[in-house]
Amino acid sequence: MSECCCHDHDLDYRYQRLDEVIAQYKDMPGALIPVLHQAQLIFGYLSKDVQIRIAEGLGVPLSEVYGVVTFYSFFSLKPQGKYTIGVCLGTACYVKGAAALVEALEENLGIKVGDTTDDGMFTLSITRCLGACGLAPVLTIDEDVYGRLTPEKVPEILERYKNKR
Amino acid sequence: MMILRRKVEKMDLYRRQVLICGGTGCISTGCKGVLNEFVKEIKNHNLTEEVKVVETGCIGTCDLGPVLVIYPEGIFYQKVSVDDVKEIVEEHLVKGQYVKRLMYTPPTSSEPLPEYKDIPFFRHQLRIALRNVGLINPEVIEEYIARDGYTALEKAVTEMTPEQIVQVLKDSGLRGRGGAGFPTGLKWEFTMKAQSDEKYVICNADEGDPGAFMDRSVLEGDPHSVIEAMAIAGYTIGAKQGYVYVRAEYPLAVERLGQAIKAAKKMGFLGENIFGTDFSFDLEIRVGAGAFVCGEETALINSIEGRRGEPRPKPPFPATVGLWGKPTLINNVETFANIPIIILKGAEWFSQIGTSEKSKGTKVFALAGNINTTGLVEVPMGTTLRQVIFDLGGGIPNGKKFKAAQTGGPSGGCLT
Numbered sequence: 401m402s403e404c405c406c407h408d409h410d411l412d413y414r415y416q417r418l419d420e421v422i423a424q425y426k427d428m429p430g431a432l433i434p435v436l437h438q439a440q441l442i443f444g445y446l447s448k449d450v451q452i453r454i455a456e457g458l459g460v461p462l463s464e465v466y467g468v469v470t471f472y473s474f475f476s477l478k479p480q481g482k483y484t485i486g487v488c489l490g491t492a493c494y495v496k497g498a499a500a501l502v503e504a505l506e507e508n509l510g511i512k513v514g515d516t517t518d519d520g521m522f523t524l525s526i527t528r529c530l531g532a533c534g535l536a537p538v539l540t541i542d543e544d545v546y547g548r549l550t551p552e553k554v555p556e557i558l559e560r561y562k563n564k565r
Numbered sequence: 566m567m568i569l570r571r572k573v574e575k576m577d578l579y580r581r582q583v584l585i586c587g588g589t590g591c592i593s594t595g596c597k598g599v600l601n602e603f604v605k606e607i608k609n610h611n612l613t614e615e616v617k618v619v620e621t622g623c624i625g626t627c628d629l630g631p632v633l634v635i636y637p638e639g640i641f642y643q644k645v646s647v648d649d650v651k652e653i654v655e656e657h658l659v660k661g662q663y664v665k666r667l668m669y670t671p672p673t674s675s676e677p678l679p680e681y682k683d684i685p686f687f688r689h690q691l692r693i694a695l696r697n698v699g700l701i702n703p704e705v706i707e708e709y710i711a712r713d714g715y716t717a718l719e720k721a722v723t724e725m726t727p728e729q730i731v732q733v734l735k736d737s738g739l740r741g742r743g744g745a746g747f748p749t750g751l752k753w754e755f756t757m758k759a760q761s762d763e764k765y766v767i768c769n770a771d772e773g774d775p776g777a778f779m780d781r782s783v784l785e786g787d788p789h790s791v792i793e794a795m796a797i798a799g800y801t802i803g804a805k806q807g808y809v810y811v812r813a814e815y816p817l818a819v820e821r822l823g824q825a826i827k828a829a830k831k832m833g834f835l836g837e838n839i840f841g842t843d844f845s846f847d848l849e850i851r852v853g854a855g856a857f858v859c860g861e862e863t864a865l866i867n868s869i870e871g872r873r874g875e876p877r878p879k880p881p882f883p884a885t886v887g888l889w890g891k892p893t894l895i896n897n898v899e900t901f902a903n904i905p906i907i908i909l910k911g912a913e914w915f916s917q918i919g920t921s922e923k924s925k926g927t928k929v930f931a932l933a934g935n936i937n938t939t940g941l942v943e944v945p946m947g948t949t950l951r952q953v954i955f956d957l958g959g960g961i962p963n964g965k966k967f968k969a970a971q972t973g974g975p976s977g978g979c980l981t
């Protein structure tokens with residue numbers, strides 16, 4: 401993303417939306433996790449500033465917010481790529497060769513699991529069982545599900561997203 | 566209910582129904598495109614008034630997807646691609662001639678089996694928890710109502726006392742399907758008897774075991790069965806609020822459940838004064854955030870409260886000190902899905918299914934691995950693993966010998 405004036409407006413707008421979310425959930429018991437989910441949707445990840453805003457808004461100690469964010473694998477402290485690739489490493493997928501898929505993805509993208517490509521396109525992650533074991537091994541790219549994969553099919557799938565930009 | 570019934574009967578005027586699986590497995594093999602093509606072709610052939618296209622939850626044979634069943638004939642088609650749709654419409658829907666090449670052929674035979682009910686994978690099943698999954702559109706509440714949906718809730722709140730409901734569950738012999746196998750009736754009784762101004766009902770839809778997707782299939786394919794059971798639970802134990810805790814990895818389940826809750830509220834099955842009584846009950850979804858231990862009930866309670874999902878020491882048990890420190894009933898998705906039909910058909914009906922000793926009813930399994938037909942099945946308790954693999958699953962490819970099977974994920978064990 402380029403550093404132009406719109407960038408700050410954009411950020412202001414996101415914080416404004418976060419404040420609305422906080423206001424909406426504030427009086428609901430157990431609001432922290434739903435608010436974190438929303439915040440991650442708005443910002444793509446949970447930066448320290450965002451966590452501070454949430455802690456203040458909900459009246460929860462920052463240490464508790466941080467403790468929750470780091471406990472759950474779904475929450476991310478780092479910016480995510482435009483697309484998030486999730487490779488299922490559940491038992492069925494593992495047996496059917498999910499590890500080779502991870503290797504193929506790491507090689508193709510030039511990153512390790514947990515990282516994001518330099519162009520900000522892809523984040524590579526592994527997931528718990530997605531419940532599509534009949535189709536093992538399985539990977540997801542955002543909401544799309546791909547089953548019965550082999551390492552050879554990886555480049556073609558990635559290509560579809562690269563061309564989408 | 567009369568008004569609802571009439572509304573529902575009107576839908577049955579369609580001469581034919583095409584039930585297309587919209588489960589996650591079939592979505593990955595392209596069922597959405599097939600569905601759109603059907604709608605288009607049916608329109609092209611002026612059949613819109615006669616043929617209804619229904620998107621269902623997982624039909625069960627995920628690795629044959631996209632799959633569909635055409636009623637009233639009950640013809641099962643597998644691996645249907647967008648290019649096949651025109652042929653099915655022209656041959657089957659227009660001329661009444663079945664499309665042989667898209668039918669299922671068992672590995673041991675060369676003759677296809679046209680009818681859904683004859684296919685071993687379905688024939689050997691007894692579907693109680695999955696009674697509606699794959700047969701109704703989960704996004705249309707009327708279809709659930711047409712299959713006796715919400716009549717168990719009506720019966721419970723207008724004709725039964727909480728004690729009577731507990732007795733039915735105890736007599737049925739139903740045990741929790743979430744792992745520990747605790748008798749459900751007893752758990753409901755403990756929570757009912759706990760003294761408190763506030764109580765809660767929780768549905769555990771964290772489904773932590775790898776290889777399992779039965780809870781997901783119920784939530785995606787028949788969310789109202791869980792909603793109805795949770796409302797019955799609320800009435801029985803004296804709770805006004807329930808939570809469904811769903812894993813973050815199941816976005817489709819969250820979406821369908823959310824829609825179903827909205828529809829149930831609109832119809833008055835959730836909310837204030839349900840069925841004109843003074844019983845009120847509401848439901849909320851809480852989405853998990855990825856952590857294996859959250860399937861454990863006290864960790865799950867911590868997570869709903871907005872904390873790290875770490876287990877609490879037991880006792881105290883949730884039935885006395887649970888969510889926000891109040892008595893809480895927590896059951897698994899599949900456990901809940903069994904309950905409305907037990908209330909309707911009675912304890913005796915249920916207790917005759919399964920083994921004579923302790924395991925009553927059925928169990929839903931996800932069949933995966935090196936088996937000819939994999940997918941989701943429900944069989945009476947006591948069915949042997951061999952029967953499941955050979956009768957339903959069609960055996961092991963290339964006639965290989967059966968060596969070992971893992972049951973119930975890492976918390977289960979290996980059978981040989």
Ligand SMILES: Cc1cc2nc3c(=O)[nH]c(=O)nc-3n(C[C@H](O)[C@H](O)[C@H](O)COP(=O)(O)O)c2cc1C
Nearest residue numbers: 741742743744769771772773860861862896897900
């Ligand atoms: C480590 C661990 C993981 C568990 N995971 C699940 C789960 O994913 N789903 C579930 O329903 N129960 C799970 N349970 C069992 C729950 O603690 C609880 O017994 C269950 O939800 C009660 O419902 P039921 O009586 O209907 O089975 C787990 C238990 C342990 C110890």
Ligand code: FES
Nearest residue numbers: 588590591625627
């Ligand atoms: S998702 Fe279609 S059969 Fe399972």
